[in-house]
Amino acid sequence: MRRYSAFAVAREAARYHEGWARAWRSPEPKTKYDVIIVGAGGHGLATAFYLGRNFGITNVAIIEKGWLGGGNTGRNTTIIRSNYLQDPSAAIYEKSRSLYETMSQDLNYNVMFSPRGVLMLAQTEHEVRGYQRTAHANALQGVETEFVGPERVKELVPIISLDGPRYPVLGGLWQARGGTGRHDAVAWGYARACSDMGMDIIQQCEVIGIRKDGGKIVGVDTTKGAIDCDKLGVVVAGHSGTLAEMAGFRLPIESVALQALVSEPIKPCMDIVVMANTVHGYLSQSDKGEMVIGGGADGYNNYTQRGSFHHIEETVRALVETFPMVSRLKMLRQWGGIVDMTGDRSPILSKTPVENVFFNCGWGTGGFKATPGSGWGFAELVAKGHSPLCEDFGLNRFREGRFVDESVAAGVAH
Numbered sequence: 001m002r003r004y005s006a007f008a009v010a011r012e013a014a015r016y017h018e019g020w021a022r023a024w025r026s027p028e029p030k031t032k033y034d035v036i037i038v039g040a041g042g043h044g045l046a047t048a049f050y051l052g053r054n055f056g057i058t059n060v061a062i063i064e065k066g067w068l069g070g071g072n073t074g075r076n077t078t079i080i081r082s083n084y085l086q087d088p089s090a091a092i093y094e095k096s097r098s099l100y101e102t103m104s105q106d107l108n109y110n111v112m113f114s115p116r117g118v119l120m121l122a123q124t125e126h127e128v129r130g131y132q133r134t135a136h137a138n139a140l141q142g143v144e145t146e147f148v149g150p151e152r153v154k155e156l157v158p159i160i161s162l163d164g165p166r167y168p169v170l171g172g173l174w175q176a177r178g179g180t181g182r183h184d185a186v187a188w189g190y191a192r193a194c195s196d197m198g199m200d201i202i203q204q205c206e207v208i209g210i211r212k213d214g215g216k217i218v219g220v221d222t223t224k225g226a227i228d229c230d231k232l233g234v235v236v237a238g239h240s241g242t243l244a245e246m247a248g249f250r251l252p253i254e255s256v257a258l259q260a261l262v263s264e265p266i267k268p269c270m271d272i273v274v275m276a277n278t279v280h281g282y283l284s285q286s287d288k289g290e291m292v293i294g295g296g297a298d299g300y301n302n303y304t305q306r307g308s309f310h311h312i313e314e315t316v317r318a319l320v321e322t323f324p325m326v327s328r329l330k331m332l333r334q335w336g337g338i339v340d341m342t343g344d345r346s347p348i349l350s351k352t353p354v355e356n357v358f359f360n361c362g363w364g365t366g367g368f369k370a371t372p373g374s375g376w377g378f379a380e381l382v383a384k385g386h387s388p389l390c391e392d393f394g395l396n397r398f399r400e401g402r403f404v405d406e407s408v409a410a411g412v413a414h
């Protein structure tokens with residue numbers, strides 16, 4: 001793989017950009033791989049990358065029914081933070097946030113990580129207490145956050161109105177090293193690096209069956225034929241329930257639509273990410289100047305990748321209370337993704353009842369930020385059968401009642 005560099009950009013500019021090679025190969029599937037990963041979203045590609053980088057396992061296929069990054073990875077609002085409450089969550093999300101800091105260099109691909117800071121507004125006394133508690137927990141976990149008062153909030157976000165008609169702003173949980181990244185670039189960067197290691201990324205190929213022999217994985221049936229493997233990692237977010245059914249077991253997961261929208265581009269007016277979880281809305285400004293807006297998930301299960309109109313209305317109405325300037329914005333477009341929600345709002349990174357089949361799912365509304373950390377831990381689980389980062393996120397926690405309750409930190413916010 002030829003390295004991307006300022007020199008390469010200058011050289012290509014001089015010859016009309018005709019010398020760029022394809023970023024990844026599009027091979028036909030082989031008959032057998034050591035490991036098959038189903039799902040070429042960020043988490044599947046990161047898993048494959050760290051299988052190769054950390055464990056030298058490169059006879060790997062990543063099978064994707066659509067185009068890579070076309071699921072939730074390419075549909076999210078790109079918020080990256082690690083201010084969760086429970087220790088196992090802080091460990092995996094902070095690992096992830098720190099991997100984002102060097103990702104562009106590690107992948108030789110500009111993922112536009114922008115550590116601009118993330119502020120979660122406290123708009124009720126209950127939220128003030130909740131976020132103060134999280135700040136204390138984060139201090140013990142080594143995650144840098146602080147609870148700030150309304151004056152500091154106004155300094156950080158001049159366009160905010162502190163005296164909302166329903167909920168005044170009482171303070172906020174501030175993580176200065178949180179931020180955003182370019183979601184497609186994360187998928188493309190991992191894909192390019194995986195392809196360079198000799199892995200096969202097979203797009204437009206749907207897994208339609210999982211073959212077992214005596215409770216052990218043999219391979220998968222796909223729309224491009226049968227492919228055998230020694231190990232199978234399933235990383236398909238909102239479609240995890242469907243794949244689990246193919247493997248012969250059920251997951252404690254619900255699939256629901258989550259949507260987002262962007263406004264027309266406007267002048268720079270907000271250089272951090274702000275989330276208002278009491279009213280269910282959050283906001284950041286893209287490099288192009290669009291205001292990127294998200295809200296809560298739909299209240300019913302579905303697979304439509306669209307989302308309902310009343311949620312858009314609720315989200316925008318909520319944001320207008322705290323950011324009156326939103327009422328003057330014209331909205332450009334809206335889209336949805338299907339997210340995979342567990343009861344405790346924590347992910348599943350686990351072995352399963354089928355030997356050598358592993359599932360990575362349940363990231364719900366907030367898994368983009370976890371992409372590198374999830375891939376790092378899940379690769380270790382697949383390669384070695386155990387991983388400290390994944391230990392508390394096994395399927396057995398639902399049977400044993402050892403929940404990792406993140407409903408406050410992850411229920412709606414990202």
Ligand SMILES: Cc1cc2nc3c(=O)[nH]c(=O)nc-3n(C[C@H](O)[C@H](O)[C@H](O)COP(=O)(O)OP(=O)(O)OC[C@H]3O[C@@H](n4cnc5c(N)ncnc54)[C@H](O)[C@@H]3O)c2cc1C
Binds near residue numbers: 039068
């Ligand atoms: C509107 C919206 C906003 C969000 N905002 C944020 C945010 O700001 N911050 C944050 O951290 N998270 C956010 N999220 C959540 C985040 O996007 C996801 O948690 C994360 O991207 C999941 O990545 P993934 O790789 O697991 O899944 P995906 O990117 O969905 O990848 C799964 C892939 O599996 C493929 N697949 C499914 N079934 C099959 C099959 N049978 N055969 C082959 N392939 C299959 C799919 O086509 C898909 O490409 C948001 C999500 C949405 C929808």
